[in-house]
Amino acid sequence: MSDYTLYIGNKAYSSWSLRGWLACKIAGIAFEEALIPLYQPDSRARYLAFSPTGKVPCLHHGRRVIWESLAIGEYLAEQVPARALWPRDGDARAWARSIATEMHGGFGELRKAMAMNVRRRFPGKGRTAGALADIARIVAIWQETRARFGAGGPYLFGAEINLADCMYAPVVARFWTWQPELPAPAQDYVAALWAHPLMRQWVDEASREPWVHEGYENPVD
Ligand SMILES: N[C@@H](CCC(=O)N[C@@H](CS)C(=O)NCC(=O)O)C(=O)O
Structure with missing residues (x-):
C-alpha cells in the first residue's frame, strides 16, 4: 500500500x-486516491477528519499532512527532485513560481463567474467585467511565459507540463466550458492542455461520477 493518500x-x-491530482501524477508517485464528494450533508465533517481546513486537495504522506494545492506541489517537488516539477533553469523557475502563486491567490472574479464543470459547456455565458479582466491578465501571463520559456513544446514551459500548468489546468477547463474569446496562442494552449492524457483521464472519470450539484449546472446569465 502506498504511503501517499x-x-x-x-x-x-x-x-x-485537479491541481493536486495533476501534481501527484506528474511527480510519478504511487498514491491512493480518496474521493469524497462535495456538498453532501456529511462532507464538512468528513473533510475535517483528514484536513485542518476541511478542504481538498489534501495529501497525506505517512504522518505528514500537506494541505493547499501549491504546498502539495512544493512538497512533491522536494520529494521527487528527479522529476523537475519546477523548471531546472533558475530564471524559468522563478517565473513559474510567480505565475503559479498569482493563480493560487487570485482571479477570484473568473472563479466566481465561470465555475469549473468539466462535463458541461456554457458558451458565451459568465462574461462579467471582473471575469474578463482576469482573463486578460491570464492571457498575458500565458503569452509572455510561452514566449520566454515555451519554445520546446505546447505547454507553458515547453514540452512537458509542470506545476505552473497544474495550477492553470482548471482555468483551461473553465475556458473549455465557458468559451470566452481568446487570442489564437491562448486557444492553442487551452487545446494542448485539454488534450493532455492526464486531463483526458480526469475528464473521463468525471463523466462517470453520479453526483450533480445544481450550483455548477445552471449559469445565471
Ligand atoms: N486554497 C486551497 C483551496 C481549496 C478549496 O477551496 N477546495 C474546495 C474544493 S475545490 C473545498 O474543499 N471546498 C469545501 C469547503 O469549502 O467546504 C487550495 O489551494 O487547496
Whole structure:
C-alpha cells in the first residue's frame, strides 16, 4: 500500500483537487486516491477528519499532512527532485513560481463567474467585467511565459507540463466550458492542455461520477 493518500473532491467540479491530482501524477508517485464528494450533508465533517481546513486537495504522506494545492506541489517537488516539477533553469523557475502563486491567490472574479464543470459547456455565458479582466491578465501571463520559456513544446514551459500548468489546468477547463474569446496562442494552449492524457483521464472519470450539484449546472446569465 502506498504511503501517499490524496484526498480530493468531485472531479467534475473540484478545481483545486485537479491541481493536486495533476501534481501527484506528474511527480510519478504511487498514491491512493480518496474521493469524497462535495456538498453532501456529511462532507464538512468528513473533510475535517483528514484536513485542518476541511478542504481538498489534501495529501497525506505517512504522518505528514500537506494541505493547499501549491504546498502539495512544493512538497512533491522536494520529494521527487528527479522529476523537475519546477523548471531546472533558475530564471524559468522563478517565473513559474510567480505565475503559479498569482493563480493560487487570485482571479477570484473568473472563479466566481465561470465555475469549473468539466462535463458541461456554457458558451458565451459568465462574461462579467471582473471575469474578463482576469482573463486578460491570464492571457498575458500565458503569452509572455510561452514566449520566454515555451519554445520546446505546447505547454507553458515547453514540452512537458509542470506545476505552473497544474495550477492553470482548471482555468483551461473553465475556458473549455465557458468559451470566452481568446487570442489564437491562448486557444492553442487551452487545446494542448485539454488534450493532455492526464486531463483526458480526469475528464473521463468525471463523466462517470453520479453526483450533480445544481450550483455548477445552471449559469445565471
Ligand atoms: N486554497 C486551497 C483551496 C481549496 C478549496 O477551496 N477546495 C474546495 C474544493 S475545490 C473545498 O474543499 N471546498 C469545501 C469547503 O469549502 O467546504 C487550495 O489551494 O487547496
